[in-house]
Every structure is written in C-alpha cells, then in structure tokens.
Amino acid sequence: MALLILHGLAAVFLIGALTHQAAGLLRTAAPAGRGFVQRFAAVRPGGYAGAIVVLYLVTLLLGALIYPSYALGPRAAIRVEWPAAFASFEIKEHFAALGLALLPAYWELWRGAPPEEEKGSATRRAVTLLLALIVWVAFLVGRVLNNLGGLS
Amino acid sequence: MTRRPWTLIAPVFAIVYGGFYVVKQPVFIYYPLHDALTLERLAPEYGPGMLWYGWLTAGALVAAAAAWLAPARWAARVPPAASGAAVLGVMILIVIEELRGLFS
Numbered sequence: 001m002a003l004l005i006l007h008g009l010a011a012v013f014l015i016g017a018l019t020h021q022a023a024g025l026l027r028t029a030a031p032a033g034r035g036f037v038q039r040f041a042a043v044r045p046g047g048y049a050g051a052i053v054v055l056y057l058v059t060l061l062l063g064a065l066i067y068p069s070y071a072l073g074p075r076a077a078i079r080v081e082w083p084a085a086f087a088s089f090e091i092k093e094h095f096a097a098l099g100l101a102l103l104p105a106y107w108e109l110w111r112g113a114p115p116e117e118e119k120g121s122a123t124r125r126a127v128t129l130l131l132a133l134i135v136w137v138a139f140l141v142g143r144v145l146n147n148l149g150g151l152s
Numbered sequence: 153m154t155r156r157p158w159t160l161i162a163p164v165f166a167i168v169y170g171g172f173y174v175v176k177q178p179v180f181i182y183y184p185l186h187d188a189l190t191l192e193r194l195a196p197e198y199g200p201g202m203l204w205y206g207w208l209t210a211g212a213l214v215a216a217a218a219a220w221l222a223p224a225r226w227a228a229r230v231p232p233a234a235s236g237a238a239v240l241g242v243m244i245l246i247v248i249e250e251l252r253g254l255f256s
Contacts, residue, residue: 064205068184071200087250094173094246097208098239101165101215104158105235127236134243 004069004146007062014055015139021048022132025125045128049110053103056135060096063142067093070145078148085141085148092141099134106131157219157227162235165215170242172207174249179206 023037024045070089079086109124172179178201181190185199193201219227 064208067204068182068202071202072184075200083254087254091247091250093204094169095243097169097204097211098166098243100208101162101169101211102235102239104161104219105232108158109232121232123232123236126233130236130240 003062003066007059007066008142008146010055010059010062011135011139011142014052014059015135017048017052017055018128018132018135021045021052022129025128046110049107052131053107056099056103056131060100063096074145074148078145082148085145088141089145092138092145095134096138099131099138102127102131102134157222157224159227159230159232159234160218160222161215163230163238164218165211166238166242168214169207169211170245172203172210173242173246176203178203179210181206 020040020043022045023041024043027038027041075086075089078089106127109121109127171177178191178193181193181201181203182188182205183190183194183198183201188194188198190201
C-alpha cells in the first residue's frame, strides 16, 4: 500500500511538472496577464526537464514494483467486469514503457537549450507533448483502475 | 553534421517492443504468485504470467546496444523527429490491437 501511495504521489508531481512545461510551450506570444491560466503557463519550460526525467523514472520504477499486486489482485475481476477498463490498463502499461523509450530523446532535445530558444524546434515541442500525452493517459487510467480495484 | 547515437534509442526500442507485443512473444515471463522467472509459459496453476517486464527489458537492452555499438554514420541518418514518430506509431498500433481485442 505504501508503494502505491508513493507511486501516486510521484505521478502527481510528474504530471504537474510536465503540464507546466507543456503549457509553457503552448503559450502564445500574447502579453502576460494576471489570470490563472496565463500565470500557469508563464514558466521557463526548460527548467523542468531534469526533474521530469527523474520523476518519470521513479514513477515507472514504483509502478513496476506494484504491478504484480495488480496482476494477482483485482486484474482478473476487472477483466471480466470492466473489459474496457482492463484494455485501458493494458494500453497504459505499454504507453509507460514507450515513454521510457522517449526519455533519452526528450532529455537530449532539452539539454543545454538556451533560454531565448526555450520553445525550440518543432521536434522538441512534439516529443514533449507526446510525453505529456503518455503521462496523462497513464495517470487517468491508473486513478480509474485504482478506484475500480476497490469496487471489485 | 554528426548526430549523437540517442537518435537510435527511441526508434529501436519502439520497434523491438512493438514487435514482441504484436506477436505476443515472451522474452521472459514473471510469475508473481511463485516469484519465478521463466523462458516459457507455465501451467495455469502457476498463476498469471507477466510478459511486460521481458518486453521492457528487451527494448531497453537492444536500444542501448544499438546506441552504443552502431556506427556514428548510422545515427546521423536518423533524424531526431524519428524518435517521436516511432513511439507514436507503436502507440497507435497498440491502441488498435487492444480495441480489436475488446470488440472481437
């Protein structure tokens, strides 16, 4: 149970950092405002890259450690009772592995990025947004499955 | 311009992982009920077998080997955009396969 909570906490930090970074990348050149969304996006995206790599690895490692508990626990019941949720988890586990594949490219594309070019190339933006998509899918599926596990 | 070997990692990982996934070929199987690693499928009484660790390990090892051993000119031919494209392609393939399994 402690590992599951740590996994969830690491995922929250990861999704927060990656969403900040993605919002900073997607921010338009509009003048800085005082609204929540504008403040949320008013970050230097490059400052998050190192933390995101570490948090991704920690979250993945913790997920890999607790995965057998899911396989031996609620997995069979979820497969029968909620097949769509079961398929979603299968997708999540594969997405998480492919996110690991993306990390070296993500890190290299951000490493040493000068502040004035923080939005950088289309490739850097695409890889970052793809990693954000992976993390969001994994996070949402994980939370839903966690709740279903309690119901099964 | 010579690119660093990291351009090979994501495409190689994605191809290896996606290939094993499509053919459902185990690299090794972990049986958590007995805390056992095997190279072949065991009888149902051993509980559920987990292939994910094997696929992840295979993808990571082959990708690392490719990045380490491949000549620099090979890496130079792989554009950085191939990393995202390869991963996205395998993600789409996996979604299609899982949806097919769900509705078949």
